[in-house]
Amino acid sequence: MSEKTDILTRTLEELKADMEEIGEKSFRAKQIYEWLHVHHAGSFGEMTSLSKALREKLEKNFEIPSLRTLEVLTSRIDGTRKYLFALEDGNVIESVLMRYSYGISVCISSQVGCRMGCRFCASTIGGRVRDLTASEMLCQVLEISRQAGERVGHVVIMGSGEPLDNYDNLVRFLRIIGDPDGERLSLRDITVSTCGIVPNIYALADEGLPVTLALSLHAPSQEKRERLLPISLKYQLPEVLEAMQYYFSKTGRRITFEYSCVEGENTSPEDAVMLADLVRGMNCHINLIPVNPVEERAFRRPDRRDIEAFRRMLEKRGISVTIRREMGRDINGACGQLRRSYLEK
Numbered sequence: 001m002s003e004k005t006d007i008l009t010r011t012l013e014e015l016k017a018d019m020e021e022i023g024e025k026s027f028r029a030k031q032i033y034e035w036l037h038v039h040h041a042g043s044f045g046e047m048t049s050l051s052k053a054l055r056e057k058l059e060k061n062f063e064i065p066s067l068r069t070l071e072v073l074t075s076r077i078d079g080t081r082k083y084l085f086a087l088e089d090g091n092v093i094e095s096v097l098m099r100y101s102y103g104i105s106v107c108i109s110s111q112v113g114c115r116m117g118c119r120f121c122a123s124t125i126g127g128r129v130r131d132l133t134a135s136e137m138l139c140q141v142l143e144i145s146r147q148a149g150e151r152v153g154h155v156v157i158m159g160s161g162e163p164l165d166n167y168d169n170l171v172r173f174l175r176i177i178g179d180p181d182g183e184r185l186s187l188r189d190i191t192v193s194t195c196g197i198v199p200n201i202y203a204l205a206d207e208g209l210p211v212t213l214a215l216s217l218h219a220p221s222q223e224k225r226e227r228l229l230p231i232s233l234k235y236q237l238p239e240v241l242e243a244m245q246y247y248f249s250k251t252g253r254r255i256t257f258e259y260s261c262v263e264g265e266n267t268s269p270e271d272a273v274m275l276a277d278l279v280r281g282m283n284c285h286i287n288l289i290p291v292n293p294v295e296e297r298a299f300r301r302p303d304r305r306d307i308e309a310f311r312r313m314l315e316k317r318g319i320s321v322t323i324r325r326e327m328g329r330d331i332n333g334a335c336g337q338l339r340r341s342y343l344e345k
């Protein structure tokens with residue numbers, strides 16, 4: 001091996017092959033994998049059950065990447081924490097920890113920036129800088145778990161970036177974090193959020209990874225959706241919904257629709273009727289999200305009473321719907337804003 005390999009991105013099978021390549025017995029891979037993904041060793045020196053010679057060999061051929069914490073904001077209301085992390089190349093990303101009665105949930109980023117251009121999103125303003133590797137996604141979970149002193153129970157891939165625009169790294173991350181020999185997080189406790197990259201919805205459905213898939217729907221019609229999500233010009237609403245149905249048929253996972261409520265855009269009584277008609281018959285749940293104002297954009301959130309009324313109209317039409325509980329109101333700000341203000345500084 002010429003360059004050092006990022007050992008956190010290797011699956012157990014790949015690590016076995018790596019061991020053979022450096023002249024070691026393949027069973028060593030299991031020991032190393034456990035050190036990394038069960039004991040969360042941050043250095044080869046901690047792997048005390050391995051010989052010194054092997055540890056030195058690992059040091060020479062591999063690296064264990066890590067994140068540097070630049071800033072942590074903690075909510076006094078509910079303990080939600082926002083993290084600003086520096087990657088090894090100096091790029092910065094955001095992640096969030098949320099506390100629920102059933103444990104802690106972590107929202108991670110999948111790219112530095114994003115190229116999807118959703119109109120209400122701060123993460124996309126500077127475009128996409130680069131994809132995150134599987135280990136950079138994993139490190140967000142591990143670092144937050146380490147700092148919180150608790151095991152993470154849920155992971156939501158809903159921070160900066162479009163996960164299905166970074167498909168191979170996403171799938172690698174899911175395989176590693178869900179591996180019963182390693183991190184052991186149930187795939188059912190992971191949610192991947194997409195704005196609707198149709199070919200990769202089909203691909204994910206066929207991977208045998210039953211994560212929850214959430215579609216950023218945000219509008220009840222193609223015409224309205226185009227105003228909020230430019231990607232919908234490429235992948236039109238009927239084909240996106242068909243892909244989501246396929247995902248459900250292959251995985252049995254109920255579909256989630258994320259619906260950001262934007263004043264004057266998508267929460268009128270007509271919108272409620274159109275939305276109910278659009279999703280009727282699908283095994284789905286709608287999450288209403290009061291949009292976070294972004295300085296650079298003109299969108300505002302509707303009055304709370306209007307969102308409640310919108311929810312009731314959907315419920316009356318038999319649609320399963322909730323308004324997302326706002327976490328960390330005092331440290332709020334849209335996804336990507338902490339990073340933007342850091343970059344501006």
Ligand code: SF4
Nearest residue numbers: 114116118121124161
């Ligand atoms: S909402 Fe998600 S997909 Fe859309 S621009 Fe923001 S980060 Fe990208």
